[in-house]
Amino acid sequence: MIRSRSVRVPSLVVYSLLLSGGLAGCGGRTEAPSVPLSAFVDRTLTYTLVDVDDLENPDAAGSHRFTVTFSQPDRGCTRLAEGVVATFNGQPMNLNLGGIPDSGGGRESCEQTQAWFDFEPEAWAAEPIEDIRIFLQEPAGESTVSLILRRAKAKRRFVYQGVGSGTTLRRGQTYSYLWEPEEEVPETATVTLLREQGRAPATLEATQDGGLVSFKLPAATPTATHLLRLLATTPGEVTECGGVARCEGSFLHSSDYEVSVVP
CATH class of the missing domain: 2.60.40 (Immunoglobulin-like)
Incomplete structure (x- = not known):
């Protein structure tokens, strides 16, 4: 059996933190006020699609996941208000509202608001290529954040x-x-x-x-x-970015093969 731990691609959590900052300093704050979705109008949305075909651990958590991460304000730390719904092509996403962690982070840590969706690689391989459509909406529809990536829902x-x-x-x-x-x-x-x-x-x-x-x-x-x-990234093509200042990110894919080397 091939041992690939020493070259394992970083998990989605690690990869997302590297791209988006993950935990930001809060300047000693011990509280994070809840803010509506409209407060994200001057934030950056960072998207990451991780599509890692790990030969030894194909079902590793986060190995096939799409994530959107929102930057925190320049000063302070905020938490997204309860009730916001996030969807990936109409399907519900997991949502971390962000703010000061309940434990383990300390008062200097500030979690960024994130939404993520785990996909089935076999299903994506069998389905036609289509746009990725992300929407975050408040219960009464007062504010919406939208992201559309052209022909991004594809198995790489x-x-x-x-x-x-x-x-x-x-x-x-x-x-x-x-x-x-x-x-x-x-x-x-x-x-x-x-x-x-x-x-x-x-x-x-x-x-x-x-x-x-x-x-x-x-x-x-x-x-x-x-x-x-073999591992590579591609930036994707944003066709709609609404409710935030800008949208940026990338897709990461790696393919593993067990091979025999002969003279």
Whole structure:
């Protein structure tokens, strides 16, 4: 069995915190006033889509999740008022109202307001590509925050391009994988190789032509079973951003393959 813990992609919680700040200093405040959704008009909405196909732990919490995170004000710490409903393409999302944590964070910690939706990768793979539509609404409809991402609801993958199944790799040979959906062009991809029972992955030198990622397997690669991982991000295309100052973010995907390296 491949051991991939040392190269595991950060969980959604960690990834979201890195992008959005996660916990912000509250300047010693011990209370976070509740504010209506209309108070978010000058905030930044950060979206993250994590689509991690972990070969060893495919059902890890947060490995297939879409999240929106709202920045806190420049000064102080606030909590979204009760009653707001968040939906992902009409389906309910989990909602953390934010504010001062009940325990563990200390008075200097301030949680950002977040909403998230866990998706089934098999279902997305079988369904047609469509927009992601996020809405947060107050009970009486006084205020709404909206985010629409063009053709973002899609299962992403790196697909082997070549003869055979791609489960056997020869030293000194070049191999290619194509990002899907092909209409997207990912940013610079990372390719790593971890030997079975190994502790540190090797990062392989790769070239990229649009969504086609290629690498040459080094001649010194040990003949053994390895975990091959390809990882990349893409920013997505925002077609609607309402009720906040701006919307920004990215989608992250990684594909794992168990491969045998031969001379």
